[in-house]
Amino acid sequence: MEMPAPDANVMSRKAQIVERLSEVLPRDAVISDESETRAYECDALTAYKCPPLCAVLPANTKEVADVLRICHEMGVPVVPRGSGTSLAGGALPTADCVILGVAKMNDVIETNYDDRYIRVQTGRTNLSVTGAVETNGFFYAPDPSSQLACAIAGNIAMNSGGAHCLKYGVTTNNLMGVTMVLMDGTIVEIGGAHLDAGGLDILGVICGSEGQLGVVTEATLRILHKPEGARPVLMGYDSSEVAGQVVTDIIKAGILPVAIEFMDRPCIEATEAFAKAGYPMCEALLIVEVEGSDAEIDAQLKLIMDIAAKHNPVELREAKDADEAGRIWLGRKSAFGAMGQINDYMCLDGTIPVSSLPFVLKRIGEMSKEFGLDVGNVFHAGDGNMHPLILFDANKPGDLELCEDFGAEILKLCVEVGGCLTGEHGVGIEKRDLMNVQYDPADLEAQMAIKDIFDPAWLLNAAKVFPLNTSEARRAA
Amino acid sequence: MITGANGTLRIKGGGTRPIGQCDGDELNTSAMSGISLYEPGALTIVAGAGTPIAEVEKVLAAENQRLAFEPMDHRALLGTKGAPTLGGMAAANVSGPRRISVGACRDFMLGVRFVDGQGNIVKNGGRVMKNVTGYDLVKLLTGSYGTLGVLTEVSLKVLPNVETIGTVMLYGLTDTKAIEAMSAVLGSPFEATGVAHFPKSKFGDPLTMIRVEGFETSVTYRAEKLRDLLKPFGDAEIQIGATEGPGSPEGWSWVRDVTAFAEHPGDVWRISAKPSEAANLVAKMEANAVQYDWGGGLIWALTDEGRDLRAALGDFDGHATLIRGKADVPTFQPEVPALAAITAGLRAKFDPRGILNSGIMS
Numbered sequence: 001m002e003m004p005a006p007d008a009n010v011m012s013r014k015a016q017i018v019e020r021l022s023e024v025l026p027r028d029a030v031i032s033d034e035s036e037t038r039a040y041e042c043d044a045l046t047a048y049k050c051p052p053l054c055a056v057l058p059a060n061t062k063e064v065a066d067v068l069r070i071c072h073e074m075g076v077p078v079v080p081r082g083s084g085t086s087l088a089g090g091a092l093p094t095a096d097c098v099i100l101g102v103a104k105m106n107d108v109i110e111t112n113y114d115d116r117y118i119r120v121q122t123g124r125t126n127l128s129v130t131g132a133v134e135t136n137g138f139f140y141a142p143d144p145s146s147q148l149a150c151a152i153a154g155n156i157a158m159n160s161g162g163a164h165c166l167k168y169g170v171t172t173n174n175l176m177g178v179t180m181v182l183m184d185g186t187i188v189e190i191g192g193a194h195l196d197a198g199g200l201d202i203l204g205v206i207c208g209s210e211g212q213l214g215v216v217t218e219a220t221l222r223i224l225h226k227p228e229g230a231r232p233v234l235m236g237y238d239s240s241e242v243a244g245q246v247v248t249d250i251i252k253a254g255i256l257p258v259a260i261e262f263m264d265r266p267c268i269e270a271t272e273a274f275a276k277a278g279y280p281m282c283e284a285l286l287i288v289e290v291e292g293s294d295a296e297i298d299a300q301l302k303l304i305m306d307i308a309a310k311h312n313p314v315e316l317r318e319a320k321d322a323d324e325a326g327r328i329w330l331g332r333k334s335a336f337g338a339m340g341q342i343n344d345y346m347c348l349d350g351t352i353p354v355s356s357l358p359f360v361l362k363r364i365g366e367m368s369k370e371f372g373l374d375v376g377n378v379f380h381a382g383d384g385n386m387h388p389l390i391l392f393d394a395n396k397p398g399d400l401e402l403c404e405d406f407g408a409e410i411l412k413l414c415v416e417v418g419g420c421l422t423g424e425h426g427v428g429i430e431k432r433d434l435m436n437v438q439y440d441p442a443d444l445e446a447q448m449a450i451k452d453i454f455d456p457a458w459l460l461n462a463a464k465v466f467p468l469n470t471s472e473a474r475r476a477a
Numbered sequence: 478m479i480t481g482a483n484g485t486l487r488i489k490g491g492g493t494r495p496i497g498q499c500d501g502d503e504l505n506t507s508a509m510s511g512i513s514l515y516e517p518g519a520l521t522i523v524a525g526a527g528t529p530i531a532e533v534e535k536v537l538a539a540e541n542q543r544l545a546f547e548p549m550d551h552r553a554l555l556g557t558k559g560a561p562t563l564g565g566m567a568a569a570n571v572s573g574p575r576r577i578s579v580g581a582c583r584d585f586m587l588g589v590r591f592v593d594g595q596g597n598i599v600k601n602g603g604r605v606m607k608n609v610t611g612y613d614l615v616k617l618l619t620g621s622y623g624t625l626g627v628l629t630e631v632s633l634k635v636l637p638n639v640e641t642i643g644t645v646m647l648y649g650l651t652d653t654k655a656i657e658a659m660s661a662v663l664g665s666p667f668e669a670t671g672v673a674h675f676p677k678s679k680f681g682d683p684l685t686m687i688r689v690e691g692f693e694t695s696v697t698y699r700a701e702k703l704r705d706l707l708k709p710f711g712d713a714e715i716q717i718g719a720t721e722g723p724g725s726p727e728g729w730s731w732v733r734d735v736t737a738f739a740e741h742p743g744d745v746w747r748i749s750a751k752p753s754e755a756a757n758l759v760a761k762m763e764a765n766a767v768q769y770d771w772g773g774g775l776i777w778a779l780t781d782e783g784r785d786l787r788a789a790l791g792d793f794d795g796h797a798t799l800i801r802g803k804a805d806v807p808t809f810q811p812e813v814p815a816l817a818a819i820t821a822g823l824r825a826k827f828d829p830r831g832i833l834n835s836g837i838m839s
Contacts, residue, residue, distance in 0.1 A: 114660045114753045115774075137666075159609045170607060172616065173584045188815045194749045195774050196570065196581050197620060198796030198810040199838060200820050204583060204616025208609050225666045248518030254541055254637035296695045351605040354519040383606035384519065423607035431610070438610055439600070446599045446827070447612040453822035465611060 001048055001089070001404075001429050004463050004475065006096035010076055011053065017076055017098070018054055024066035029104070031055040040081065040099045044146070045089040045430060047400055052079065052093035059104045060121075061179055061187060061217040068215065069185030071098055077459050078183070080211035082154025083125065085146040087347055088428025090158060090210055094463060100215060102153045108132045109218060117176055117193050119220045122153035126160075129221060138223045141168035144424065145336070156216050159208030161424035166382035167258045167291075168224070170424065172207040177220035180206060180213075183455040193220055205450060210426055211461045213454035227291035230258060233301050234287050234328045235308045236280035236315040240264065241358040243284035247381050248354060249307045250288065255300055260382035261287040261332050264361065267339070267376035267389070268331070274338035277331030280315035286381065287332055335378045336389070342374075343391040346403050350414030351385045351423030363413055364388055371406040373399075385423035386414070412437050427465045435467055444470055478504060479627065480596030485835040488623040490527060490565030493550075493557045496800055497622060497808040497837035506564050509629050514604065517542055521587060521604050523632040526564030533563060537635055545636035546582050547573030550730075553739040555801055564628045570620030573733040574671035574688070577663065577771040583619040585634045591618055591626035594828025604632045617823070623834035625827040639690040643700040643717040644671075644724030647685040647710055652676060652756040652769070655685045658710040659772040660752055662687050665706055667699040672772040673732045678723070685710075686723055686732065693717070737768060738779045744802025746786050748776040750795035761789050809838050 010017075018032045031037055032054040042049040053076070058064045071078050081091040081101045093099050105121035106128070112118070113136055120129060126147040129140040143162035144150055150160070156178065161170040168174070177191030191203045206213055237243040247260055263271070263285045272279055279285055286308075290300040301318055308316055319325035331338075339345050352360050361377060368375045379387040388410055392403035411421045411431065415438050421431045435444060448466060451458065451474075458475045479486065485501030509525035512533065516522075517540040524533060530548060537543050548571040550561060565571075567589070572581040579585075588602030601614035618625055650658060655674040662669050671688030678684040687707075689699040697717055704713040716724030723731075731737070738745055743765055750758055752773030759767050764778040764786075780786055785806045787797050796810035812820060824831070 112751075112753070113664055114657075115751045116660075116663060138664075159613070161607050161609075165607065169580060169584060170609075172613065173580050182815075186815050188819070189813070190816065192794045193751045194795035195576065195771060196572075196583070196749055198749070198798065199812050199816070200625075200823060201570070201583055201616045201620050202816065202819060202823075204613050204619070207616075208613045225664050228666050251520060251637070252517050252540070254640070256637060292695065293698060296692075296698065299692060299694055351607050353516060353521065353605060355516055380607075385605075385607045418603070419605045420603050420608045420610045422610050423605070424609055426609050427611060435611065438603075442597045442599050443601060444611070446593065446597070446601070446614060449826040450612055450614075450617075450823065453819060453826060 002468060003050065003094055003429070004468060006094055010096040013074070014053055017074055020070045020074065021054070021056055021067060024070065025056055025058060025063055029057045029059065040093060040101070043084040043086040043089060043091040045087055045092065045428065047394070048089055048092055048429065050093050050095055052097050052099040053095065055099035055101055057101045057104045061181060064100065064181045064215050064217050065185045065187055067100060068181050068183055072184045072457070072459065075457070077462060079461050080153065080157070080215045082123070082151030082157065083149050085150040086154060086158065086426065086428055088422070088426045088430040090154070090426050090428040090464060092429055102151060102217070105217060112193065113138065115193055116223050117220050118223050119218060120152060122156065122216050122219050123151050126150050126152060126155055133223050137225050139226050140221055140223055141174050142171045152219055153216055156207050156219060157209065157211045158426035161385065163259045163261065163380060166260065166380070167256060172204060174222045175203065175207050175219060176222055178203065178206060178216045179218040181215045181217060183214065183457065183460050191220065210428065210465050212451050212465060213460070228293045229297060230289055230291045231297050231301065231319045231325050232287050232289040232328045233304055233319065234285065234315065234317045235313045236282035237284045237311065237313055238282055240284040240361045242311050243286055244354065244357040246286060246308055246311050250304055251382070253303060253307060255303055257288045257382065258291050259289045260380065262379050262381035263332065263335065264377040266374060267335055267378045270338040270342055270376055271331040271335050274341050275331050275334040277327060279331050282314045287328055332378070339376055339389045339391065344394040345389045345391050346407055348388050348407050348410055349385060349423050349425045350411045350419060350421055351383070352414050352417050352419035354381065354384045356417040357381070357384070360413060360417060364410055367406060367409055371402060373403055373406055384419065408434055429464055432465060433467050448474060479592055479594065482832050485832045488627050488834055490562035491529065491559040493552050493555070493559050493561045494565055494569055495555060495557065496569060499834045499837040501832070501835065504627060506562065506627065512536060520606070520635050521632060522635055523604055523630065524563055525630055526562065526628040528563050529560040530563060530566060531560060538638070541638045542635045543638045544585070544633065545575060545579045546585050547575040547733055548582060549573050550734050554735050554745060563631050567619050567628055567631050568621065568623050574673060574729060574770050577672055577774065578668060578670045579636065583616050586615045586619045586631060587634055588632035589615050589618050589628055590630040591628045593626040594830055594833050599626065602632070606634055622837050624824060624838050627833065641693045641696050641718045642688055642690045642726065643696040643715060644719065644728070645687040645700050645703045645707065646714045646716070646723060647707060648681050648683070650674070650683055650685050650710060652759055654710060655683065655769070656752055656756050656773040658685055658707055661706060662703060663772045665703070667702050669703070671729055671732065674769040674773070676767060678737065684723065688729060732770065735768065735777050738766060738777065741766070741779055742782070743779045744782055744784065744804055745800045746778045746780060746797050747800045748778065748795060748797045750774060750776060750793060754793060758790055758793060762786060763789065807839065
């Protein structure tokens with residue numbers, strides 16, 4: 001993955017830049033020593049590393065504005081960073097950039113149960129947003145699997161999803177307002193504690209803009225009361241076609257489960273070896289979860305089990321209580337860890353129309369043989385959001401490149417069948433050079449035109465999202 | 478047509494929502510009609526922007542599905558005729574009472590194809606439910622009232638229809654008490670899909686309405702739970718599967734379409750606000766009639782003609798839109814300077830000649 005050459009002019013002014021930043025921030029909030037900047041050299045896409053020029057950790061909106069104003073004046077690139085859990089390289093630095101980390105900004109500013117929102121500083125982790133309201137019975141719905149560590153700032157940048165978005169939507173559907181600082185230091189309030197924009201839906205564009213339009217410092221998030229209960233059912237099938245049909249039949253029957261998770265044989269085998277959840281050995285396993293009161297759950301699960309039974313499952317297991325529910329989820333929740341025990345892996349998140357599921361799985365299986373790399377599939381089946389985990393050996397020369405080529409072929413396939421490159425992780429650098437597969441030049445031009453408005457000098461996280469040759473003229477200007 | 482335009486263009490779908498004013502030659506989208514893809518199992522539908530909503534709803538109903546955000550029909554309120562289209566609905570981000578639980582039109586928009594002010598054909602999003610590939614222009618175009626581009630195709634997420642609806646009704650609450658009751662409902666686990674209050678209504682004065690939907694046993698259970706929850710506010714009446722009266726589908730259409738104001742002269746304002754501030758805002762309005770939707774987060778107000786309601790409201794967390802009327806004030810809430818600069822910048826990029834629905838949002 002290519003990154004633009006650092007600007008020698010910026011690099012040569014490091015001392016001066018650090019000095020100016022130190023004038024507006026406390027001493028311990030400016031990190032410029034090379035032994036310490038290394039901590040910011042990568043995010044969760046660890047194959048790519050580059051220590052930044054320096055890192056800053058502002059504590060509030062004003063400090064963020066001061067940092068950005070100075071960087072803007074001095075022509076210094078800035079890469080915003082939440083918790084650094086991006087799987088797409090969204091927070092990968094360049095050698096000439098200032099990393100702007102929001103980790104210190106983790107306060108709850110306001111909680112309002114009557115109007116059902118919470119306002120937080122965006123360095124707060126996803127799970128601790130729910131943590132702040134759960135004693136009152138509330139929760140924040142988007143639940144990316146990194147929710148213990150990932151920051152709301154990153155969730156907004158990538159428009160993160162999770163396992164429960166079939167019912168609750170993704171970040172953009174739960175975000176009501178933000179305070180954002182533009183690259184020139186201007187502070188903008190967008191949205192608020194009310195619903196829907198008065199003018200253009202600028203909030204909708206901010207969410208998912210991968211830290212390229214501004215730095216979001218505070219966010220108003222919708223909170224919901226927890227359901228009375230939730231329970232899953234597990235079912236195993238001899239073919240992914242049949243499992244795909246079961247998903248379709250459930251949806252067509254008018255039931256909207258809160259989650260429908262899918263695992264294929266390689267993934268089942270890996271998780272069984274690792275977590276011993278007692279899953280059946282079969283080609284396709286589904287976990288379907290519904291919510292409500294006990295009686296409501298029973299009624300919905302009965303409908304689902306009736307549908308499932310019609311398709312000759314090799315196993316059909318209903319969770320009668322929390323303990324059984326926990327065991328059903330155990331394997332799924334340890335799937336990534338289990339695959340990681342076998343080898344290094346790359347996790348993609350291309351999304352496809354649910355109807356193409358059997359075809360895409362078959363093609364991935366064929367490609368796995370062609371590339372000579374194993375792949376396990378675990379994903380959110382209700383919304384077609386795949387997560388192929390390609391296994392490779394990072395210590396074996398050429399294996400990473402082979403894995404990336406394989407990954408690119410899978411993502412092209414997703415686009416071919418009417419889907420997209422990324423459903424919830426974001427483009428970052430990982431899928432940057434594939435954007436031409438999904439979008440025509442005019443489509444990308446329209447997106448880049450938006451960045452022109454917010455960040456005319458293209459200083460914010462500029463080497464991401466758009467293929468380098470496509471954005472070159474703008475970045476160089 | 479856009480590339481060759483010499484003057485401004487006025488984009489017309491079904492012509493049922495003349496919100497805001499602009500001049501120019503008519504650009505009619507009705508020829509871009511028809512459903513090109515519908516996959517009930519994937520909960521997605523793709524259709525031309527000129528496709529009548531009624532046609533889409535009919536096709537969805539055959540598969541027992543629906544547009545869950547419940548787009549309002551403006552015809553009665555605005556005294557218009559014609560067939561509302563998907564393009565007009567998307568351009569105005571039209572939702573209904575169910576917005577409070579499932580989201581707005583913008584939350585169901587999966588993809589768009591549009592032509593910008595220079596004639597470039599642009600697509601964004603797609604037909605899958607989760608998509609973070611590049612910037613979300615789908616949301617930007619939704620609710621942009623044609624000022625950034627002319628929508629030619631939209632793709633939407635749809636949801637299953639429900640077996641039955643139940644309505645829990647309370648009579649006689651003051652606005653303040655009604656807001657408290659509605660907040661209690663929305664802060665419960667019982668998933669109300671419509672929460673409205675009428676200080677005056679044709680069904681009785683005042684009336685608070687709460688809707689639950691789903692399988693019949695579930696609806697009955699939740700309605701009863703809500704009645705228990707609402708005990709401090711009075712004895713609630715429950716209607717399950719009603720075919721007439723406030724708890725019927727027709728009753729909820731009456732809420733959705735603000736039918737109560739249709740026959741009355743005056744300006745109609747639509748105010749998005751924090752529910753807990755709604756009653757205070759209404760007290761400042763001196764309106765001739767109001768109705769609350771979205772648990773108080775949406776206020777409809779009928780006022781004397783020509784008033785600037787924003788002056789009465791002062792600063793508040795939210796915005797007010799003049800939906801019907803000739804008051805000499807901007808149709809949309811003026812933005813603060815920093816936001817206005819971004820909006821102006823976006824308009825200049827997407828429509829540098831300023832020919833698309835020129836002036837409609839400013």
